[in-house]
Amino acid sequence: MTTESIADRAVAAPAGPERAAAFDHALDVLRDRREEFEEQRFVPRDFIALLKRAGMYRASTPAAFGGEPMPPAAFMKMVERVSAVDPATGWVSSFGSSLVYFAALPAATQQKIYAAGPDVAYAGGLFPMQEAEKVDGGYICSGLWQFASGCRGADILGIGLAGGPESAGKPLTALVDPADVEIIDNWDVAGMKATGSHAIRADRLFVPTEMTFVRGGAPQIDEPLNRYPALAYAAQVLAVVTLGAARGALDYAIEVGSSRTSITGGASKGNRPVYKVGVAEAEAELRSARAFFYETTESVWAKAVDGLEISTEDQALLRLSATHAAHAGRRVVLRAFDLAGTGAIYETHPLQRFLQDGLVPAQHAMLASNTFEASGSLLLGLDAGIPSFP
Incomplete structure (x- = not known):
């Protein structure tokens, strides 16, 4: 994962009235565009940028790396408001909480991920967990992973790996650059169409060990949200x-x-x-x-x-x-x-x-x-x- 690949991402408006106005604006835009999102079957990157302006994608970034972690109830009330306009977009916005998983990464890796700023959109296609080839310094990953909600607007993607002795048998999540994998357009569903929960395919992709973590593993940064x-x-x-x-x-x-x-x-x-x-x-x-x-x-x-x-x-x-x-x-x-x-x-x-x-x-x-x-x-x-x- 390189900081250059996500350096162009949007940033949150200043906390207070300006950020609240940014959230209200995002909801207004959503009312106008929700049919578009459903028809194309994904929430586009430009709308994710509006949610970033509203602070939803720094809501689980540690304060140590410039984030502004929100209490869970406060964040979820924002998701609830989005969902009252369009539930599928609410589902995608809910993954603004998922950076709590990154707390299990080495602190140096977290520093690298947030080097370009704390507003990071993450999407994961974690199942089925695939067997990866363990090599010096990391894993060679191949396979197809389903249900990667929000993958078309994400800065970082996660894929699920079957764990081994190094993870005490617990499954791992490997973080990858969206440019290094293929999104398979297979989201043909009756409900939650706009979540864009397509599949992710990788072919012998090397992922360094430091870019993997146990989902729900012990946090390396001690802050309330990580507890x-x-x-x-x-x-x-x-x-x-x-x-x-x-x-x-x-x-x-x-x-x-x-x-x-x-x-x-x-x-x-x-x-x-x-x-x-x-x-x-x-x-x-x-x-x-x-x-x-x-x-x-x-x-x-x-x-x-x-x-x-x-x-x-x-x-x-x-x-x-x-x-x-x-x-x-x-x-x-x-x-x-x-x-x-x-x-x-x-x-x-x-x-x-x-x-x-x-x-x-x-x-x-x-x-x-x-x-x-x-x-x-x-x-x-x-x-x-x-x-x-x-």
Whole structure:
């Protein structure tokens, strides 16, 4: 990885009103361009630059290297706002949190990565983990890695390697220059189209040892954000996308859908008992899920700031609140779709964006239904039964 390859990246606006205005501007642009992003099936680099101006890609860079680490709740509320406009772009923006993984790299490597500035966009295609050839000074990597969300706008890419004795059997992530790999355009999906989660292919690419790390490995830089559980945070930033999608769908039901009438006539939908009850129950479910989600986040973050032990129970609650948020948010999206009636089945209907994208996060391995069971197992003092959980 060379600093020259990422030297032209955008930088965050000064903290305060100017940065807040940059974020509002990015949301306005997103409202105008979200159909474009969905049609082309990726969020382009010029829009990633707007999110960098808003500070989202220095939010997990260590302060030691010029970053301005954000408390997880503050960052995720930004992701939630983006997702309320376009969930797929929210998904891509959530990876502004992923530089916490880089804390496991040698300090000298981190210094090199951030030499051109702290605003770094990272995307990873980590699975399936490939066997790499161990050679002097590094690894020779070949293979195809799937689901590299945001890869077309990333400054650095990660690929997953099967670990060996040098990593105590734990899988490794190898960091590579986007110019050194091929992006395979295979993202043909019904939901989260704009995430551009294409595959990455490498052919006998040499990666130095110092550019590899164990995902969620021990941080080499001691700052509060690096004490916060990295794998739980990875699940949370995806779950909060669903909360944003649910907010967007429910806002549509309240602000627009309620005034519409059925093609068969009759009172406006908002005056019907079933609509009133549906909106009320959906609002209660969404706000309840958010409360549990952010309350747990703030509690664990306070421990990270104070340098206190973060227990297995704390981590289990983070994972539980994330899974619950993803599934509760999905139910709210479906409730809004149900209230909208037949008109919502058209591809051009505004709720289709939230429906197609909002169903996806709960399908992710980190948020799937079996993580409820794993969380409950840990709360009962039992084995989670899932690798790398919590």
